[in-house]
Amino acid sequence: MGKRGPQNPFGEWTVYEGADGYFHGRIYMGVKADGSEDRRHVMYRDRDRAVREMRRLEKLRDAGQVAKAGKVPTVAQWMRTWLDTIAPRTAQQSTVDEIYRPKVERWIIPRLGQHKLDRLLPEHVDDFYTWLPQQGLSSKSVLLIHQILSRALKMAVRRQVVARNVASSTYVEAPTHRDGEIEPLSQTDARRILDLAHVLPNGARWSVALALGLRQGEALGMRWGCIDLQAGTLRVFQVKRTRYQHGCEDAHECGAEWHRAACAMPCKRHKKRCPTPCRPDCRFHAQHCPKRLGGEWEFKVPKGGKARTLSIPAPLIRELKAHWRKQRKLREVAGEAWTDMDLCFPNSLGMPLEPHDDWADWKWLCKAAGVRDARLHDARHTAATLLLEQGVDIRVVQEILGHSTLAVTKRYTKYRELHQAGALSLVT
Structure with a gap:
């Protein structure tokens, strides 16, 4: 020595x-x-x-900030561990798969993934946040990536994998983002959509959207058993499909046909941004597995963690009664092929309507009615705005929409006056 x-x-x-x-x-x-x-x-x-x-x-x-003994994982290893085993316990699986994972695989891992977790420095994070806007990402996307990274590192500190969270406000200023102005539909545009909606099998679904402002999963999860048409009340839940899982032995080989490679640069196929490429050991695409497991529909409490009871306006009650009679005829046509799940707005065989099909119906309505290409979520914004401008107390609107805080609802108070009363009369 x-x-x-x-x-x-x-x-x-x-x-x-x-x-x-x-x-x-x-x-x-x-x-x-x-x-x-x-x-x-x-x-x-x-x-x-x-x-x-x-x-x-x-x-x-x-300082009492000692990380656990043993080999410290890289940022890439920890982020994937967090996505696979930790995040799904508190977030919806669809949120993990459709929002968190693409951001992690596309941006965080390629730029920071090679660092050991205890060697990741605030300077690395600062450079990362400076680099992201240069790649064309909006301030909202940069802030979301920061929140994902900080949340994962916070859990690493709790589990003593690393001593500090270098993405916390102690070390790094969070990227700033200011929400853009929300543009609800005018009452005239809403009226045009509702006048046309009756041609669809689930036309009353859009009366519910514009009168009560339900989220998509909440509207598609409406069941007759949760509605009291005599008392005029609705108990709100949501319907979600459970995550598909591979039932085969080699998940990577099973999904080989569906693996996405990185697009050549410059890519001319995609108008906005290329899809996130699959990682080399990708074990996803379970929905295409011939032996797949999962995928069942489940009724759950809405976002926020609790069901809520809403009052249904009289015009909407009449609309729902007419829709029930219309649905009864569809059930007779379907016969034994009908699956009775007690849904208000099912597909042609009684099963929950796929969110993408519901989205397509909305886009068709907007185009056919001569209305701007509005987002599906704009129907919720429209309902909130009309309620507020009708004079409904903002705390009541918060309860109707199921917002966790009043601050979220207050965003809807900034919009122009429509000078037209009777927001709920849209459904007459």
Whole structure:
């Protein structure tokens, strides 16, 4: 063993030059879960760097910010662990698969994934946030990526995988984003849509959307058993499909036909942005597996964690009664092929309507009615705006929409006055 280097006065860490030409640092960090001593070891070519690392570890230990002993994962490894095993417990699986995962695979991992989790520095995160807008991402997308990264690192700190969250406000300023002005439909445009909606099998679904402002999953999850047409009340739940899972032995090979490769640059196929390419060990696309599991429809409480009861205006009650009679005739035509799930707005065989088909109906209505190409969520904004401008108390509107905070509902108070009363009269 080579010559001993500097050490602290209590002998809890030391640096020495080994026979291999490296400077080795060893430090006592505490006690492991099994009762044995937790001693850490580092090695560098430069003595000063080894000393600095010892002093850094000493400060973390004294501050009670010691990460668990063992090999520290890379950012890529931890982000995928968080997506696969942690995030689905608190977020909807569709949110994880359709929002979190594309952001992680497309932006976070390619730029930060190679760093060890304990070697990720605030400077790396700052550079990352500066780089993202240069790739054409909006301020809203940059903020969402920051929230995903910070949430994953926060969980890493809780589980003592790493000592600090370098994406927290302590180290990095969060990217700024200001929500754009929401543009609800005018009452005239809403009237045009409703006048045309009766030609669709589930035309009353759009009366519900524009009168009560239900989210898509809540509207598609409406059941006759949750509606009291005599009392004029509706108990709101939502319908969601459970996640598909591979039932085969080799998930990667099973989905080979569906793996997405990175588009050549410049890509001329996609108008906005190329789809996220699959990673080399992709095990997704379970919906195409011939032995797939899952995919069942489930009724759940809405976003926010609790069901809510709404009052149904009299014109909408009449609309729902007419829709029930219309649906009864469709059931007779379908015969034994009909699956009775008690849904108000099912497909032609009684099963829940696929969200994409529901979205397509809305887009068709907007185009056929000569209305601007509005988002499906704009129907919810329209309902909220009309209720507020009709004079309904904002806290009542918050309860109707199921917003978690009043601050979200207040965004709807900024819009122009429509000078037309009777928002709920749209459904007459």
